[in-house]
Amino acid sequence: DIQLTQSPSSVSASVGDTVTLTCRASQDIIWLVWYQHKPGRAPNFLMSAAASSQGGVPSRFAAGGSGTEFFLTISGLQAEDFATYYCQQPNWFPLTFGGGTKVE
Amino acid sequence: EVRLVESGGGLVQPGESLRLSCAASGFTFSDHWMNWVRQTPGKGLEWVASVKSDGSQTYYVDSVKGRFTISRDNAKNSLFLQMTSLRGEDTAVYYCARDPGPGGIGWYYFDSWGQGVLVTVSS
Numbered sequence: 505d506i507q508l509t510q511s512p513s514s515v516s517a518s519v520g521d522t523v524t525l526t527c528r529a530s531q532d533i534i535w536l537v538w539y540q541h542k543p544g545r546a547p548n549f550l551m552s553a554a555a556s557s558q559g560g561v562p563s564r565f566a567a568g569g570s571g572t573e574f575f576l577t578i579s580g581l582q583a584e585d586f587a588t589y590y591c592q593q594p595n596w597f598p599l600t601f602g603g604g605t606k607v608e
Numbered sequence: 609e610v611r612l613v614e615s616g617g618g619l620v621q622p623g624e625s626l627r628l629s630c631a632a633s634g635f636t637f638s639d640h641w642m643n644w645v646r647q648t649p650g651k652g653l654e655w656v657a658s659v660k661s662d663g664s665q666t667y668y669v670d671s672v673k674g675r676f677t678i679s680r681d682n683a684k685n686s687l688f689l690q691m692t693s694l695r696g697e698d699t700a701v702y703y704c705a706r707d708p709g710p711g712g713i714g715w716y717y718f719d720s721w722g723q724g725v726l727v728t729v730s731s
Binding site: 537539541545546547548549552588590592594595597598599600601602603604 | 645652653654655658667668669670703715716717718719720721722723724
């Protein structure tokens, strides 16, 4: 099984800050995706690390990486961005998620 | 607009069974793989099971193999999760989630989610 490790587990930030979230895979993968999850709401698909942009996602979100190291950067945090972010690998079954990074 | 509405959750005792349903609308249900994903209390997301667009293939996380069965009724735009021999560690919010891959192709991630249904396993 492919294990995904997200770091940090939480990050304290303010509106306007730039934060970079990391997702490390236990073996090389082709791509992974990112979700945003707010308490009491359904998770929201953000973007894939293989895409330079994703329709409907603000341009302040950027994803990238390759092999075993992937990132999600939020440039200029907005109030609505405070949430938990999960990475997920769609390469192999069992599909797996990282443990999440809470942006607070 | 894609809409996924789960039902069937509740409180059950260890060892009992429960069947979750997901009513889908706003897209051609039979064209998409479908999935169940859960979030245990205070923890992260865990993929549970996937079913191919025509129901011919299914995949499960190891912890539920032999106890859970994912199925679908394309004529009724419905997804199901039959859960048996439930354990305390199955307590979670269960989400129905759509795979965005078109024409029956699996892309193996989730672009639309329901609001979730709570399953509590406790004596």
